[in-house]
Amino acid sequence: MWAIVHKFGSPQWFYRLSCRLEPWCWVLAALSLGAGGVWGLALAPADYQQGESFRIIYVHVPAALLAQSVFIAMALASLVFMVWKIKVADMAAAVMAPFGAAMTFTALFSGAVWGVPTWGTWWVWDARLTSMLILLFLYLGVIALRGAFSSRQSGARAASVLAMVGVINIPIIKYSVEWWYTLHQSATFSLTERPAMPASMWLPLLIMVVGFYSFFAALTLLRVRSEILRREGDKRWVRALKEIPS
């Protein structure tokens, strides 16, 4: 079983796999972001109370979901790197951090823009908003820590530990709206319950979520590949790649 882990972890094998998977991810991302975007932002019905400003949900919810999922993925990759010393896992963790930070910022910013017409304020220090802000700082901390060491190995190890410990923030974000009184409402989507909106509203949201995930997958595959080329540039198989005119 562990042989599979190491096979998957070999940069050469991952490079080939990612070359094959990446185009499909881009196609899926383009299709679902296009369809979901037009459907959600133009065709879906407006909300009975919030009117058109409700459409921010089609950016806000996928971004917030990604912000948390990317952190979990980064922490898992860090764990694999720390325990099995698989280099590709560290490369994945390294390229995920800026994307996750961007998603967290998008969620916070779109939430603030949404808060003005809905709540009457940009920002309030409630548990959900504050824990999301902490997530942004954790991402920035992981990125900064990686760059703060003169040797790449030490930086990677420090960033991995922070990513793994920081994952504790994720359940806090998730359950903050249930454990405490917050201005932020409860979750719109859950795996166990019916969505709190009709299909004409949640279907485009679901498509947008799929689009965000496939965009994340495509971008991560692409960036891990370029990271492989950068770090493994002196390996024979990489040099063989370069000789092929593209």
Added chain:
Amino acid sequence: MTPKRQQRLFALLGLVVLAGVALGLTLYALRANINLFFSPVQIAMGEAPLERQIRAGGLVKEGSVTRDPQSLDVDFVVTDYVEEVEVIYSGILPDLFREGQGVVVVGKLESDGRIYADKVLARHDENYMPPEVAKALEEAGYTPSDYQQKAARVAERLAVPTSEGE
């Protein structure tokens, strides 16, 4: 898995669990302070300090909003279906403010039991729907349920008899 890897795995998982326990205990100790607002139950039980800036939240009681036609003065009752608190406010209300809507008011609780608010924020629930659906649901007697459940839990913790059984 080699013993060395196993050791590393357990050390890391142990680190995460320890950090989780530490954070969990901290949050447990701070649990009252992390709430953004006091609910009417908590105010009725004397948990909220007097004459200090506090936040109180709940639903605007149906039929309780009275506006002064000459000015921006408005007063209304905030309820969690267990206890109620009267709010006095002067200013512009958010668009979503209406009877039955969740609100958070920022202001001072005075000794007369009223809150003199400086700011009123609207609280939205997780339900979204097109206007036609909302109209149909309203006729069927729809109320936001997540807030009610939470208020009932707080009432349980504070051992207040809830009005639900009446």
